[in-house]
Amino acid sequence: MFLERYSLYLRAGLVMIAGLLLGLFTTVLSLNAGYGFNALEAGPWTAWPSVGVPDSDPYARAVIARTGETPLGRDQGLVFTASTDSSGAPLDGACDYTLEDPTPPARFWTLGIVSTKGSLFANPTGRFGYSSADILRHEGGGFNINVSRNMQTGNWLSPGEAHQFSFILRLYDTPLDVDTQPKADRFPKITKLNCA
Amino acid sequence: MMILDRLLNFLPWALATLMIAAMVHLVSVLLMPALAPKDAYARLASYAKTVGINEGVVALPPITPGAEILPFEDASFVEAACIYDLSRRPYHVTASAEGEDFFGLSFHASGGRIYHAITDRSAIKGKFDIILGNTRQMEAIENASDGAAPLQEVRITAPTSRGFVMLRVLAKRGSDQARIREQLKSVKCENFDLPKN
Numbered sequence: 001m002f003l004e005r006y007s008l009y010l011r012a013g014l015v016m017i018a019g020l021l022l023g024l025f026t027t028v029l030s031l032n033a034g035y036g037f038n039a040l041e042a043g044p045w046t047a048w049p050s051v052g053v054p055d056s057d058p059y060a061r062a063v064i065a066r067t068g069e070t071p072l073g074r075d076q077g078l079v080f081t082a083s084t085d086s087s088g089a090p091l092d093g094a095c096d097y098t099l100e101d102p103t104p105p106a107r108f109w110t111l112g113i114v115s116t117k118g119s120l121f122a123n124p125t126g127r128f129g130y131s132s133a134d135i136l137r138h139e140g141g142g143f144n145i146n147v148s149r150n151m152q153t154g155n156w157l158s159p160g161e162a163h164q165f166s167f168i169l170r171l172y173d174t175p176l177d178v179d180t181q182p183k184a185d186r187f188p189k190i191t192k193l194n195c196a
Numbered sequence: 197m198m199i200l201d202r203l204l205n206f207l208p209w210a211l212a213t214l215m216i217a218a219m220v221h222l223v224s225v226l227l228m229p230a231l232a233p234k235d236a237y238a239r240l241a242s243y244a245k246t247v248g249i250n251e252g253v254v255a256l257p258p259i260t261p262g263a264e265i266l267p268f269e270d271a272s273f274v275e276a277a278c279i280y281d282l283s284r285r286p287y288h289v290t291a292s293a294e295g296e297d298f299f300g301l302s303f304h305a306s307g308g309r310i311y312h313a314i315t316d317r318s319a320i321k322g323k324f325d326i327i328l329g330n331t332r333q334m335e336a337i338e339n340a341s342d343g344a345a346p347l348q349e350v351r352i353t354a355p356t357s358r359g360f361v362m363l364r365v366l367a368k369r370g371s372d373q374a375r376i377r378e379q380l381k382s383v384k385c386e387n388f389d390l391p392k393n
Contacts, residue, residue, distance in 0.1 A: 011209060019213045023220025030225070054311045062228035065235040065307040069268045070362050073313020076300040079268075108298050108366055110272045118267030120259065128259075128271040133368035170270055172298050172366065173315060 027062075036060035043184030044082040045169060049074055069118060077106070077172040083116070083164070085190040091166065093159040095195040097147040099167065099188045107173035108132050111188065113147065113157045114168050121160035129168070130155055149196075229307030236308040239265055240277045240360055253278055253363075253383050258373065270364075274376040278361040278385030282354055285387040286329035286337065289361055293319045294379060298366035303328070305356040312352050320348040327351045328361075333390060340391035361385065 003010070035048035036059030051060045052074035064071060072079055084090050085097060103109050112129025113121060120128045130145065136155050137143045146152040149159065159165040169188065176182060229235070243265050244254045256265055256275040269275065280287045293299040293316035301324060303312040314324070325348045329337065334353050363383060367373045 012212075015209050015212045016216060019216025020220050022213065022217035024224060026217065026221045027224040027228075030221075031228070052310055052313065054309075056309055058225050061307060061309045062225045062232075064309055065229040065232035067267055068232075068234045068236050068239050068308065070236045070266055070302070070304060070308060071310055073300070073302045073310050076302065076313050076315050108368070110270055110366075112271060114268065118269075119264050120261040120271060122261040126260075128261075131272050131366070131368055134370070168268070172300075173317065 030059060031063050031066060035063050040078075040080075040178060040182060042080070042182040042187045043086055044084045044088070044190055045080040045184075045187045046082070047078050047080040047178075049078060049178040052076070052078075067118065072170070074178070077170055078174055078176060078178070080169040080171070080187070081114075081166045082169070082190060083166045085192050086184075087192070089192065091159075091164065091190075092195065093149065093161070093163045093165060096193040098191050098193060099145040099147065100191070101142045101144070101188060102186055103132070103169070103188060104171055104176050104182065104186050105174060106132070106171035106176070109172065109174075110170045111135075111145065112168050112170075113159060114166055115162055116164050116166060121158060121162060121165070123158040123160060124151070125156070127157065129157070229309065232307070235306070236266055236304065237279070237306045237358065237360055240279055244277075244279055251386065253380070253385050255377065255380060270366075272367055273364045274367055274373055274380060275365075276363045276380050276383060278363070278383075280328060280354075280359060280361065280385070280387070282328065282330050282333065282357040282387075285389060286327060286333040287385070288388050289324065289326040289328065289383070289385050291324040291363065291383040292379075293322050293324065297368070297372070297376065298364075300362075300364045301326070302362045302364075303352060303354070304360050304362065305354070306358045311355055314350075323348055325349045328354050330354060330357055336390050 035051045036057040038050045040047045040049060050056050051064060051071040108131060110129050110131045135143050143155060145155040145157055147157050254277050256277060257263065259269050259271040278289060299316035301314050302310050304310055327337065327349060331353055334351060363380065365376045365380065367376050
């Protein structure tokens, strides 16, 4: 009796609750998916140039406010991150990787390793990345970085005990064109070696 | 027939659910910058409070694991921030970019979004001289100077009265950090009184 009489109200209430949950769910999904629109992709590397301009889109603004990061200005540089290797497999802390040149043109670049939340991994050498000025190079200017939990000779970065991590390539004062997708072969190659 | 009837009965409710979901989604995305509790401004302000700096330049500590104030910052950089409030008076930032180091200044509204950015490449004779103000303050400054700004001065209208300026200098080698930290001490950030006319 009671249910029949108020069934429309009950349905309307259910619709509102379902709509609210669905709306919040899509917000969380879209904010976890990157920084809004216009991503630049080059192999495993992705950048969002639109976070560094004054008229950034509402999704980019929302993500930045939520994570608490301070983006680089578009005129200052571009930040590329990679969470997979060059074959597309997700980066795994249990595996060893090697990163090889080239790097896109820039006045300076730095190449580092960060957690998915943007924090650094503690390691005995206190090294969290290399810059174009302090990386050890081969004869001829090329370089490679060994990525492993265990200490390595040469350029070495460690993900510590983490399972997931990202590489982060920052290009300062870069002439890279953001209106066209860059070529993957101008970016560092990430190769999986062996897994523990 | 039964199935079709039931579907038709259900359809308006499904559409209503989707409509509400779309509205909730848009509103929550648009409100996020205003409501997010741990945006960059809040993080910097709480750090400034713990070290007891109320105004001027807040030198940020070296970026080390577990002690990051902001996420996704470059550990090769020496950083400082100036947290401003334009509600009463405009703001003046002066810094000098020495040598070949990459020196970037970016201007952020309270939610963290960027509204202006420059590097040492655009510094005039190695100096940054920047006036920040809201629309009303900028008009007063323009009127007082008859539109002719001093040559090296850059005037920027800020979109929100609270925000911060990030100063980032690249230490190409770890050994450069101490020198750059010293150099950043010469940066000045302060409110100033509007010219009277």
